[in-house]
Amino acid sequence: MTSSTQDHTYTVTLIGAGRMGTLIAQSLEADGGFEVIGTYDVDSADQLDGQAPAADLAIDFSNRAALPHTLAYVRRCGCALLSGTTGYDESELAQIRSLGEKSAVIHSANYSLGVAVLRRVTQEAARALADWDVEIVETHHNQKADAPSGTANLLLDAVDPTHKADIAYGREGMVGARPKGQIGMHSLRGGTVAGTHEVHFFGTDEELCLIHRATSRQIFVNGAVAAARRLMTREPGFYTFDQLMFED
Secondary structure: OOOOOOOOOEEEEEEOOOHHHHHHHHHHHHHOOEEEEEEEOHHHHHHHHOOOOOOOEEEEOOOHHHHHHHHHHHHHHOOEEEEOOOOOOHHHHHHHHHHHHOOEEEEOOOOOHHHHHHHHHHHHHHHHOOOOEEEEEEEEOOOOOOOOOHHHHHHHHHHOOOOOOOEEEOOOOOOOOOOOOOEEEEEEEOOOOOEEEEEEEEEOOEEEEEEEEEOOOHHHHHHHHHHHHHHOOOOOEEEOHHHHHHOO
């Protein structure tokens, strides 16, 4: 790879030219430790297969349709990968994780430090309140394509790490009494909401609600850039956001 040993400037290929991609490019430039040498969107992602110059780091906040090209680029260049694209199925996530055999790789549905703490607190609450009913509600802007959000799925994993619970994706009609152990997942869409996530724990005569509210996308950008700095110091492997931000 071609990082500068004197000023520690790492070259970056940015995949995703939308709002998040634009903010990330601006923040990387302001950081001073990164130089963006190419930006690609879904329509130009095929250039990653052989034409795009090799970089030290690929940052992907695009669309799942670009994944084959992202995979091809990382394999060809041997660069690190920071992925924030959501909507992948398990087989696609497995392909991303497999890149960790030769490159330093992170994929996270959310790069907010506050959300990372929310996930940890949710995990602790779910263990302590194992008999309580749980409902997860996420709210996003009216242009978001996937539902539930990747962050809501992270919170679901925190509540149900074994993936054995009955999940109700909204309810309609005469559904009857709520089955014990069922987890409700609800997606709201409207306006320009950057992202709100709520985890409700309902017990007898009491309720605990954990909430994270984002007021702008910049919090995700800041977390992604901070994670990128740490990723560039790691050996090949697949890392979680928690590992990069909370573990030495």
